[in-house]
Amino acid sequence: MVAVLLPLASAQAEERGTVVLTTGTGEHAYTVEIAVSPAEKARGLMFRRSLPQDSGMIFLYDRPRVMSMWMRNTYIPLDMVFITEQGTVLRIEENTEPFSTDVIYSGGDAIAVLELNAGEAARIGLKPGDRVAFPGIGEAGSGAW
Template sequence: MLLVAGSPAGAQQEAIPAPPPSSLEVEGRQAEEIWIVTKSGRFRFTAEIADDPQERSRGLMFRKSMPPKHGMLFDFGEVRPVHMWMRNTPLSLDMVFLDETGTVTSIAERTTPFSDAIIDSGGPISHVLELNAGIVRLIGLQPGDRVEHASFEQ
Protein backbone atom coordinates (compact mmCIF):
# COMPACT_ATOMS: atom_id res chain seq x y z
CA MET A 1 0.00 0.00 0.00
CA LEU A 2 1.05 3.56 -0.63
CA LEU A 3 0.26 6.61 1.49
CA VAL A 4 -0.49 9.55 -0.74
CA ALA A 5 0.65 13.02 0.34
CA GLY A 6 -2.30 15.32 0.85
CA SER A 7 -4.66 12.44 1.73
CA PRO A 8 -6.61 12.60 4.95
CA ALA A 9 -4.81 10.93 7.86
CA GLY A 10 -5.21 7.19 7.68
CA ALA A 11 -6.38 7.23 4.04
CA GLN A 12 -4.56 4.68 1.91
CA GLN A 13 -4.48 3.90 -1.77
CA GLU A 14 -3.22 0.81 -3.51
CA ALA A 15 0.25 1.15 -4.95
CA ILE A 16 0.37 1.53 -8.69
CA PRO A 17 3.03 -0.73 -10.16
CA ALA A 18 5.94 1.06 -11.80
CA PRO A 19 5.89 0.90 -15.60
CA PRO A 20 8.29 -1.60 -17.14
CA PRO A 21 11.63 -0.13 -18.21
CA SER A 22 11.32 1.52 -21.58
CA SER A 23 12.86 -0.17 -24.55
CA LEU A 24 16.21 1.32 -25.48
CA GLU A 25 17.30 1.61 -29.08
CA VAL A 26 20.65 2.64 -30.48
CA GLU A 27 20.98 3.00 -34.25
CA GLY A 28 17.74 1.06 -34.65
CA ARG A 29 18.89 -1.94 -32.58
CA GLN A 30 17.50 -3.10 -29.25
CA ALA A 31 19.80 -2.23 -26.33
CA GLU A 32 19.70 -2.86 -22.59
CA GLU A 33 21.11 -1.13 -19.55
CA ILE A 34 24.30 -2.53 -18.03
CA TRP A 35 26.43 -1.30 -15.14
CA ILE A 36 30.21 -1.52 -14.91
CA VAL A 37 31.51 -1.53 -11.34
CA THR A 38 35.15 -0.55 -10.74
CA LYS A 39 37.12 0.66 -7.73
CA SER A 40 36.49 4.23 -8.90
CA GLY A 41 32.70 3.94 -9.26
CA ARG A 42 29.62 2.45 -10.87
CA PHE A 43 29.07 3.42 -14.52
CA ARG A 44 25.84 3.07 -16.53
CA PHE A 45 26.07 2.01 -20.17
CA THR A 46 23.68 0.67 -22.79
CA ALA A 47 24.59 -2.44 -24.72
CA GLU A 48 23.19 -4.32 -27.65
CA ILE A 49 22.91 -8.00 -26.75
CA ALA A 50 24.40 -10.50 -29.19
CA ASP A 51 23.07 -13.81 -27.91
CA ASP A 52 22.56 -15.88 -31.04
CA PRO A 53 25.15 -17.12 -33.56
CA GLN A 54 24.11 -14.68 -36.30
CA GLU A 55 24.30 -11.62 -34.00
CA ARG A 56 27.63 -12.78 -32.54
CA SER A 57 29.20 -13.37 -35.95
CA ARG A 58 28.24 -9.88 -37.17
CA GLY A 59 29.02 -8.07 -33.91
CA LEU A 60 30.02 -4.47 -34.60
CA MET A 61 31.23 -5.13 -38.14
CA PHE A 62 30.76 -2.21 -40.53
CA ARG A 63 29.82 0.13 -37.65
CA LYS A 64 31.57 3.46 -38.21
CA SER A 65 30.60 5.04 -34.90
CA MET A 66 29.08 4.16 -31.56
CA PRO A 67 27.76 6.44 -28.80
CA PRO A 68 30.33 6.98 -26.00
CA LYS A 69 28.43 5.11 -23.25
CA HIS A 70 27.35 2.21 -25.44
CA GLY A 71 28.68 -1.21 -26.33
CA MET A 72 27.81 -4.73 -27.36
CA LEU A 73 27.51 -7.63 -24.92
CA PHE A 74 28.18 -11.04 -26.48
CA ASP A 75 26.48 -13.86 -24.54
CA PHE A 76 27.85 -17.26 -25.57
CA GLY A 77 25.39 -19.25 -23.44
CA GLU A 78 28.18 -21.42 -22.08
CA VAL A 79 31.62 -21.14 -20.50
CA ARG A 80 34.44 -21.77 -22.99
CA PRO A 81 37.57 -20.19 -24.47
CA VAL A 82 36.63 -17.49 -26.99
CA HIS A 83 38.56 -16.05 -29.93
CA MET A 84 37.53 -12.68 -31.38
CA TRP A 85 38.82 -10.61 -34.30
CA MET A 86 38.24 -7.21 -35.88
CA ARG A 87 37.52 -8.21 -39.50
CA ASN A 88 35.32 -5.60 -41.22
CA THR A 89 35.23 -3.53 -38.01
CA PRO A 90 36.35 0.09 -38.56
CA LEU A 91 36.10 1.02 -34.86
CA SER A 92 38.93 0.45 -32.41
CA LEU A 93 37.43 -1.32 -29.39
CA ASP A 94 38.20 -2.33 -25.84
CA MET A 95 37.18 -6.01 -25.37
CA VAL A 96 36.28 -7.05 -21.85
CA PHE A 97 36.19 -10.81 -21.21
CA LEU A 98 33.76 -11.90 -18.48
CA ASP A 99 32.93 -15.09 -16.60
CA GLU A 100 29.39 -16.30 -15.88
CA THR A 101 29.11 -14.02 -12.80
CA GLY A 102 30.07 -10.88 -14.76
CA THR A 103 33.57 -10.72 -13.29
CA VAL A 104 36.23 -9.34 -15.63
CA THR A 105 38.82 -12.04 -16.36
CA SER A 106 40.92 -10.21 -18.97
CA ILE A 107 40.88 -7.13 -21.21
CA ALA A 108 42.15 -6.36 -24.73
CA GLU A 109 42.49 -2.58 -25.06
CA ARG A 110 42.46 -0.52 -28.25
CA THR A 111 42.07 -3.36 -30.75
CA THR A 112 43.27 -2.78 -34.32
CA PRO A 113 40.47 -1.98 -36.80
CA PHE A 114 40.00 -4.43 -39.71
CA SER A 115 42.56 -6.87 -38.25
CA ASP A 116 42.24 -10.65 -38.65
CA ALA A 117 44.59 -11.19 -35.69
CA ILE A 118 43.01 -13.43 -33.06
CA ILE A 119 42.16 -11.81 -29.73
CA ASP A 120 42.13 -14.65 -27.19
CA SER A 121 40.01 -14.61 -24.03
CA GLY A 122 42.92 -16.10 -22.09
CA GLY A 123 40.74 -18.87 -20.66
CA PRO A 124 37.14 -20.00 -20.38
CA ILE A 125 34.55 -17.19 -20.30
CA SER A 126 30.85 -16.75 -21.05
CA HIS A 127 30.58 -13.13 -22.25
CA VAL A 128 32.53 -10.39 -24.04
CA LEU A 129 31.69 -6.71 -23.68
CA GLU A 130 32.92 -4.48 -26.51
CA LEU A 131 33.26 -0.77 -25.76
CA ASN A 132 34.75 2.18 -27.62
CA ALA A 133 38.54 2.17 -27.37
CA GLY A 134 39.76 4.09 -24.34
CA ILE A 135 36.71 3.54 -22.11
CA VAL A 136 38.44 0.81 -20.07
CA ARG A 137 41.27 3.16 -19.13
CA LEU A 138 38.91 6.12 -18.61
CA ILE A 139 36.81 4.30 -15.96
CA GLY A 140 39.72 2.31 -14.48
CA LEU A 141 38.31 -1.11 -15.39
CA GLN A 142 40.57 -4.01 -14.37
CA PRO A 143 40.39 -7.81 -14.04
CA GLY A 144 38.36 -8.62 -10.94
CA ASP A 145 35.89 -5.75 -11.51
CA ARG A 146 32.29 -6.56 -12.45
CA VAL A 147 29.64 -5.96 -15.08
CA GLU A 148 26.01 -6.12 -13.92
CA HIS A 149 23.32 -7.38 -16.30
CA ALA A 150 20.43 -9.84 -16.09
CA SER A 151 22.37 -12.45 -18.12
CA PHE A 152 24.92 -13.02 -15.33
CA GLU A 153 24.50 -15.54 -12.48
CA GLN A 154 24.10 -13.93 -9.08
Protein backbone atom coordinates (compact mmCIF):
# COMPACT_ATOMS: atom_id res chain seq x y z
CA MET A 1 0.00 0.00 0.00
CA VAL A 2 1.31 3.41 -0.97
CA ALA A 3 0.31 6.45 1.07
CA VAL A 4 -0.17 9.69 -0.85
CA LEU A 5 -0.08 12.92 1.11
CA LEU A 6 -2.12 15.73 -0.37
CA PRO A 7 -1.96 19.35 0.78
CA LEU A 8 -4.93 20.55 2.76
CA ALA A 9 -7.40 22.39 0.55
CA SER A 10 -7.20 25.45 2.78
CA ALA A 11 -3.39 25.51 2.90
CA GLN A 12 -1.71 28.78 2.01
CA ALA A 13 0.85 29.31 -0.73
CA GLU A 14 4.34 29.05 0.70
CA GLU A 15 5.79 32.30 -0.68
CA ARG A 16 4.64 35.84 0.12
CA GLY A 17 5.38 39.23 -1.35
CA THR A 18 4.07 42.75 -1.75
CA VAL A 19 2.15 44.05 -4.76
CA VAL A 20 1.86 47.81 -5.20
CA LEU A 21 -0.98 49.17 -7.35
CA THR A 22 -0.66 52.77 -8.53
CA THR A 23 -3.99 54.43 -9.29
CA GLY A 24 -5.30 57.97 -9.53
CA THR A 25 -5.71 57.85 -5.73
CA GLY A 26 -2.05 56.93 -5.06
CA GLU A 27 -0.07 53.80 -4.24
CA HIS A 28 -1.78 50.87 -2.56
CA ALA A 29 0.26 47.97 -1.14
CA TYR A 30 -1.05 44.45 -0.59
CA THR A 31 0.58 41.49 1.11
CA VAL A 32 0.02 38.56 -1.23
CA GLU A 33 0.50 34.85 -1.27
CA ILE A 34 2.33 33.83 -4.44
CA ALA A 35 0.81 30.95 -6.41
CA VAL A 36 3.57 29.57 -8.62
CA SER A 37 3.31 25.76 -8.59
CA PRO A 38 0.49 24.01 -10.45
CA ALA A 39 -0.95 22.82 -7.10
CA GLU A 40 -0.95 26.35 -5.65
CA LYS A 41 -2.59 27.72 -8.80
CA ALA A 42 -5.24 24.98 -8.81
CA ARG A 43 -6.06 25.55 -5.13
CA GLY A 44 -5.93 29.35 -5.17
CA LEU A 45 -8.20 30.77 -2.49
CA MET A 46 -10.59 27.79 -2.51
CA PHE A 47 -12.17 26.82 0.80
CA ARG A 48 -11.02 30.01 2.56
CA ARG A 49 -13.69 31.66 4.67
CA SER A 50 -11.99 35.07 4.85
CA LEU A 51 -9.15 37.12 3.43
CA PRO A 52 -7.48 39.79 5.57
CA GLN A 53 -7.88 43.41 4.46
CA ASP A 54 -4.97 44.57 2.25
CA SER A 55 -4.16 40.95 1.38
CA GLY A 56 -4.59 38.78 -1.67
CA MET A 57 -3.10 36.13 -3.91
CA ILE A 58 -1.13 36.55 -7.12
CA PHE A 59 -0.94 33.83 -9.75
CA LEU A 60 2.25 34.08 -11.82
CA TYR A 61 2.89 32.51 -15.22
CA ASP A 62 6.07 32.04 -17.23
CA ARG A 63 4.72 33.64 -20.40
CA PRO A 64 1.77 35.85 -21.36
CA ARG A 65 -1.41 34.00 -22.30
CA VAL A 66 -5.17 34.35 -22.33
CA MET A 67 -6.20 33.35 -18.82
CA SER A 68 -9.34 31.78 -17.48
CA MET A 69 -10.40 31.46 -13.85
CA TRP A 70 -13.49 30.38 -11.93
CA MET A 71 -14.85 30.52 -8.41
CA ARG A 72 -15.60 26.85 -7.78
CA ASN A 73 -15.21 26.06 -4.05
CA THR A 74 -14.36 29.71 -3.33
CA TYR A 75 -16.38 31.17 -0.46
CA ILE A 76 -15.05 34.74 -0.70
CA PRO A 77 -16.28 37.19 -3.36
CA LEU A 78 -13.20 38.54 -5.11
CA ASP A 79 -11.94 41.17 -7.52
CA MET A 80 -9.74 39.52 -10.18
CA VAL A 81 -7.11 41.80 -11.69
CA PHE A 82 -5.50 40.53 -14.91
CA ILE A 83 -2.00 41.97 -15.38
CA THR A 84 0.07 42.42 -18.55
CA GLU A 85 3.72 41.50 -18.96
CA GLN A 86 4.45 45.24 -19.02
CA GLY A 87 3.04 45.64 -15.51
CA THR A 88 -0.29 47.28 -16.23
CA VAL A 89 -3.85 46.29 -15.42
CA LEU A 90 -5.39 44.62 -18.48
CA ARG A 91 -8.86 43.91 -17.09
CA ILE A 92 -10.72 43.74 -13.78
CA GLU A 93 -13.54 41.32 -12.98
CA GLU A 94 -15.16 42.88 -9.93
CA ASN A 95 -17.17 41.15 -7.21
CA THR A 96 -17.00 37.60 -8.54
CA GLU A 97 -19.72 35.22 -7.41
CA PRO A 98 -18.67 32.60 -4.83
CA PHE A 99 -18.99 28.97 -6.00
CA SER A 100 -19.70 29.97 -9.61
CA THR A 101 -18.34 27.71 -12.34
CA ASP A 102 -18.74 30.47 -14.94
CA VAL A 103 -15.41 31.02 -16.65
CA ILE A 104 -13.84 34.46 -16.21
CA TYR A 105 -11.45 35.38 -19.03
CA SER A 106 -8.57 37.85 -19.04
CA GLY A 107 -9.69 39.46 -22.29
CA GLY A 108 -6.15 39.32 -23.72
CA ASP A 109 -2.65 38.15 -22.91
CA ALA A 110 -1.78 38.39 -19.21
CA ILE A 111 1.26 37.28 -17.20
CA ALA A 112 -0.46 37.31 -13.80
CA VAL A 113 -3.79 37.45 -11.97
CA LEU A 114 -4.19 39.26 -8.67
CA GLU A 115 -7.11 38.30 -6.44
CA LEU A 116 -8.28 40.81 -3.83
CA ASN A 117 -11.33 41.11 -1.60
CA ALA A 118 -14.41 42.13 -3.59
CA GLY A 119 -14.85 45.90 -3.72
CA GLU A 120 -11.15 46.62 -3.32
CA ALA A 121 -10.64 47.67 -6.97
CA ALA A 122 -13.49 50.19 -6.73
CA ARG A 123 -12.31 51.42 -3.32
CA ILE A 124 -8.89 52.42 -4.66
CA GLY A 125 -10.14 53.50 -8.11
CA LEU A 126 -8.25 50.75 -9.97
CA LYS A 127 -8.78 50.72 -13.72
CA PRO A 128 -7.21 49.20 -16.86
CA GLY A 129 -3.86 50.81 -17.62
CA ASP A 130 -2.96 51.41 -13.95
CA ARG A 131 0.53 50.29 -12.87
CA VAL A 132 1.33 47.07 -11.00
CA ALA A 133 4.69 46.68 -9.25
CA PHE A 134 5.80 43.17 -8.39
CA PRO A 135 9.08 41.28 -8.98
CA GLY A 136 9.00 39.48 -12.32
CA ILE A 137 6.37 41.79 -13.84
CA GLY A 138 6.96 44.88 -15.99
CA GLU A 139 9.92 47.03 -15.03
CA ALA A 140 10.62 44.80 -12.03
CA GLY A 141 11.50 41.91 -14.36
CA SER A 142 10.13 39.87 -17.19
CA GLY A 143 8.38 36.60 -16.60
CA ALA A 144 10.84 35.32 -14.01
CA TRP A 145 8.32 32.71 -12.83
